[in-house]
Amino acid sequence: MHFGSLVALDDVDLSVRAGEVHALLGGNGAGKSTLLKILNGVYRQTAGDVTVFGATLHGNSPELARAAGVAMNFQEMSLIPSLTAAQNIFLNHEFLHRGLINEAAAVARARELFEQLNVDVDPTILVSDLSPGQRQLTEIAKSISHNARVWILDEPSTALSVTDVDRLFDSIRAHTAQGNAVIYVSHRMDEISEISDRLTILRDGRKVTTAETRSTSVSQMIEHIVGKKARDFSNIMLSRKALGAPVLELDALQDAHKLRPVSLSIREGEVVGLAGLLGSGRSSLIKLIAGVDAKASGQIRVADQPVDFRGPADAMAQGIAHVPESRATQGIIGAHATSDNLTLSILDRISVRGLISKSRVRTLSQKQIDEFDIKVESHRTPVLNLSGGNQQKVVLGKNFGIDPKILLLDEPTAGIDIGAKTEIIDAIHSKAGEGMAVIVASSELSELAVACDRFLILADGVICEDVSRDDIVAENPEDANMVPFIQRVLEEKIQAANRTLKTEGFGEKQ
Amino acid sequence: MIDFALKNWRQNIIYIGFVLIFLLFALTLNDRGFLNPNNLLNIFRQTAMIAIMAIAMTYVLSAGEIDLSVGAVAGLTTVTVALTISVAGPLAGVAVGLLTGITVGVCNGWLTTRIGIPSFLTTLAMMGIAKGVAMWISDTSAVPILSRSFAWFFGGGSLGIVPILFFWILIFGVWGHIQLKHTGFGRRVLATGGGETAARYTGINVKNVKFQVLVVSGTAAAIAGMLYAGRLQSGRFQLGEGDELSVIAAAVLGGTSLFGGKGTVIGTIVGALMIGMINNGLILMGLEYSQQLIARGGIIILAVALSQRQ
16 A cells, blocks of 8 residues: 555555454554555555455445445544434435335334444434434444444544443454454553454554464553553653642633533642543533633633633633644644644744744744654645644644643544653653643543543533542552553543432433 | 424524515515415516526535536526527427536536536636527527427416416425435435545545536526526526526525535525515515615525524
8 A cells, every 4th residue: 555655554464363353553654544444445455455254355445345244433534413323324325215215214223223232322313413422332333234244443432431332342242253353443452452352563554463462461562563662651650749839720610511610720830630531521621721612601810810711812822722632623734834833823933024034933843843853854844744643743832832831732642652642741741840730631541640640530511520649549559550540540430420420410411 | 393493493594584574575565466376476487497406506515515607507508499499399409408407517527526626616617608608609699489389388388377387396396305305315415515524434426426416406507597498488698697696595595504414405495485585575665676686685694694603
């Protein structure tokens, strides 16, 4: 497989046995998604064959792959927001009755699929009105609706609760028990260890290894993914540091949609993690503080001064930097040069008498490129051509350009390989050490466990718990590994918070 | 029921607006004959061509594209039909008329999906080309149509008191509605406009879908052109001029999104009738043409603003 002069996938053999769950691992740009797209018929390979249960595929198209028994979920990319869940599941293979679509049959079958997955999604609701978790389940239901003999799951669990992940795993086991094969792709090592029988690791477009999951330790997996003896998360430890004065205070702050009144105080040098399921209000809170969304009531105080944001520009003027959730649409301007992206937030500093000075752009952006170790051919390279991890470093660099006092990070390491992840967490620690206050929202609890001194557990727009890392650490039995332990505690707290809300009836939405 | 209507009033604004404007005109213009059955039927006569083009435009917009050439194609068709009838009779005229629309539609579709020119530009250029061809082959003068059967069937005739144009709207409306809401083709159109990448990953050939809607639109424009030709018993390049704006307005008034993924044929037809009714009412009020243009623009902006706001 070639892209221009770049080889995205080079001579990769992958053999998946009937009845097994085969995990596929690799960092960003390792060729995982290229491989999946070839299997699913979206891309065409330049050399080599795909054989499914003995039959070689000729030509590539999603229809052909499906006819051969290959189906895949697409990380929410294959849902049409303006259609209902049932309409999406059976899109392009509708139930027809005398040439007309039989909507009732589709709804009934969709209901069966959701029951089979043992989850609660109403198939008659528009996808745009579903929660992120429900969308992900719809995407999964869509991929099983084809009764595929090879079922590919690409990061299926990012928005799911632990219970839903367990139920998904039950479905996967039921599927393989019938002699079908499942290819499971995830960044989450714990899931890989639990569900897969064998695993294949890709790096730089080549296969590194295929092995039994049982006989591969997590640190071995990481080593293969990164390609060197990497520091895994468990080696990063927070150094104790003195916290400064409160720099950001929220007083009964509330937005117009999701959040219930939030009161909070964050001190200089503190790293606070927002933990909760997708849709719990993590992003809403961040967007409110960043001035992206308008507050409905309450107050924000920065360094003891009440502030009122009419837009992100006001928040930036107060020293609040925001690394948004969606890198591609909110973080970068993909077609523009790396240097133009890096200096977009500091146009006044690169301008001389109203005109942008090319030499200042070059010097300032080169400084950022060096500081964050951004791998880029030249500062004029469009950001689009960078890997996900390097793109995210550009977003970070752009934000550090304004010398913020408060840094807001929303899913800062989404879709980034473990090497770049560690670098970004290191950057957060070093900035916090210099007195910057940081708020991180993430669905990856292991990352929060490493990065933060304090955790806020959110469920359905409410902060249910506010717990410091020290308190969790104090409960740790002496032998346990610290990061997995914190991760497990956070997971339990999130589950507990969602259960409590449900029983109290808070979870009901209009 | 009332609760439902109130909650979804923005979605249903077109129907509410239609009823309100109808009542307003009925009360204020009754003495000028607004409610006279012949006047009401006239609204259908004046609206049919816009409605038929707008039904096709609903498909084009729902697929995330646009067709600005419809008015000019209708005008070109009146000329090709009239010229063919004068030498080879009405059946050949209909065939050439349809061929005109299909040809333009195929060109639009090919340029948009294979060359990759945005449909906005493709069809904008095609608007000029179609008009130029119509002026050239007709020598900028009107071409009379002497076939009475053609004139009856395409626009001039009526069954009892009901004008034939009413049936044209009916047939296109029912066909268009069922295609869009109850067939796989319609679902693929809505999916293509609602999320192109997602549709592609689902195995939908989005280029084919876009090609098809542009051909449908060209064909519908040709049929509208034949209705103009039949009703006025002549072919002129000016017929249909500027219709593209009314057509797009009718679809958008009816709740079709300019950005794709959302559209209903019934809404579009009511949107077209509303524009026709407003035109009719403004004429009965005795406004001058200049005043009509201003009033019509204002009403359309108001209606679209109300229906689009979140």
